[in-house]
Amino acid sequence: MRVAVLGAGAMGCLYGAALHRGGADIVLVDVNAEHIAAINARGLELERRSGTERLPIPAVRPEELEGPLDLVLVFTKTFMTDTALAGIAHAIGPATHLLTLQNGLGNEARLAAHVDAARVLIGISSLPSDLVGPGRVRSHGEGGTKLYSAFPSGDPAFAEQVAALLTQGELAASADPAIYEAVWSKAIFNATMNPLCALTLRTPGFLGAHEESLAMIRAAVDEGIAAAHANGVMVDGQAIHDLTRVSITDHADHEASMLQDVKAGRRTEVDAINGAIVEAARGKGVATPLLEIFWRFVKLEEAKLAGE
The missing domain is CATH 3.40.50.720 (NAD(P)-binding Rossmann-like Domain)
Structure with missing residues (x-):
């Protein structure tokens, strides 16, 4: 091939x-x-x-x-x-x-x-x-x-x-x-962990060490699960929560792509990740306030880095 x-x-x-x-x-x-x-x-x-x-x-x-x-x-x-x-x-x-x-x-x-x-x-x-x-x-x-x-x-x-x-x-x-369940699950994980790493300028291990971030991780994942289910994609919510725990332990020092982008002053993929989930949820009448806050704050960070 x-x-x-x-x-x-x-x-x-x-x-x-x-x-x-x-x-x-x-x-x-x-x-x-x-x-x-x-x-x-x-x-x-x-x-x-x-x-x-x-x-x-x-x-x-x-x-x-x-x-x-x-x-x-x-x-x-x-x-x-x-x-x-x-x-x-x-x-x-x-x-x-x-x-x-x-x-x-x-x-x-x-x-x-x-x-x-x-x-x-x-x-x-x-x-x-x-x-x-x-x-x-x-x-x-x-x-x-x-x-x-x-x-x-x-x-x-x-x-x-x-x-x-x-x-x-x-x-x-x-x-x-069942690939779309996997795609949505990964998107929910990324919409939770990537913005938090980018906005704190820290890797997942830091997020796992503080209850403030752990509480946001749990809540954001739950919002994403609700958005997926409303759109007919029956993701396994517990598996996504488990993946965040793997991230803060086994991948504790990994720099998420969104963190790398912010540090380098580049545009992020937050629109395709958080933005897409928020808009899909909104289309079904489901509120995702925390995921939307993450989205908007990363967009502000992009604007700041671009000097706008």
């Missing part, structure tokens, strides 16, 4: 490495010239709890990507999806599938604007990963991947093939027909 990872940040590199180990023909696609140069010069350096490895995976700019591809794994920021896919349109053929493991809700609709809906897959990752320097990624912590066809017209067999490649490449993955 010939696969391009579109957005070779921390998560993109982690998954590119797994697909490489699994036997796929991988190319990393990014616009960070220093990162691309480091990967091509020394290989992708990936530090895991089991040790550090260097993988000979090529990295290119979008215009350098050659097609056709069997799969594009989309790991760009949600607000860059359309621009990024347009930049590699020349490499997307009539049989190319697109898989999003991006944060938030609504990603499948963005991908379906670029290929037939039958070739769109959606999924979630519960793995931590940090970009520690050009060509260098660290992932300390356990987790997994779920994915499936985003629309009823899709082919589950292709999702199973991708999941098998990831599992063979040492990232446990499964093809899960």
